[in-house]
Amino acid sequence: MLKGIIGKKVGMTQVFDESGNAFPVTVIEAGPCPIVQIKTESQDGYQAVQLGFGTRKQNKVNRPENGHIQKANVSPPRALREIRVDNADQLSVGSMIDSGIFSVGDYVDVTGTSKGLGFTGVVKRHGFSGGKKSHGGEQDLRRPGSIGASSYPSRVFKGKRMPGRHGGRRVTVQNLEVIQADAERSLLLVKGSVPGPANGLLLINKAVKAGD
Secondary structure (H helix, E strand, O other), rough: OOOEEEEEEEEEEEEEEEOOEEEEEEEEOOOOOOEEEOOOHHHHOOOOEEEEEEEOOOHOOOOHHHHHHHHHOOOOOEEEEEEEOOOOOOOOOEEEEEHHHOOOOOOOEEEEEEEOEEEEEEHHHHOOOOOOOOOOHHHHOOOOOOOOOOOOOOOHHHHOOOOOEEEEEEEEEEEEEEEEEEEEOOOOEEEOOOOOOOEEEEEEOOOOOOOO
């Protein structure tokens, strides 16, 4: 059984429960995703399904990828992703997967690329409190301060929290509850936020429960 799908972040909104309490949800356009390839234990050494998502122009696809897509008889997808499966016997190349594989109350893990914030300082990147705001510390407000190197060890240890590139990394948010699953409109509403900007690609997998 397939336990994942590719999606696109639409944005955030809020929904209300029966008591009138509001809580935030993320709207995800989940699928429909055509099955482009099925990988088997005998041929590839593992079982997985390659899904496509979205569309793009034919002239944007190179010849090797075009030949790969034509075998499945599908239009050029925006993205291709693999999802592991336990048994692919009931799946076929070219068939479509939609958000109907999820139900209200399911828990999912959502993977995406976080927003890239460029080069940032230690206050924004690591949450440092900064220096003194008065008594001669006005120029040190957002500086990192001493990094601890002296005559010994005469170097800075790897992993020291310093200014640098912030964001733009692969992030997974686990155990988000599915609030709504609309297969007709290919929409999925999950409680909470997911990584990345609007229109960013997401990989949605059913959360693994303890003991599974």
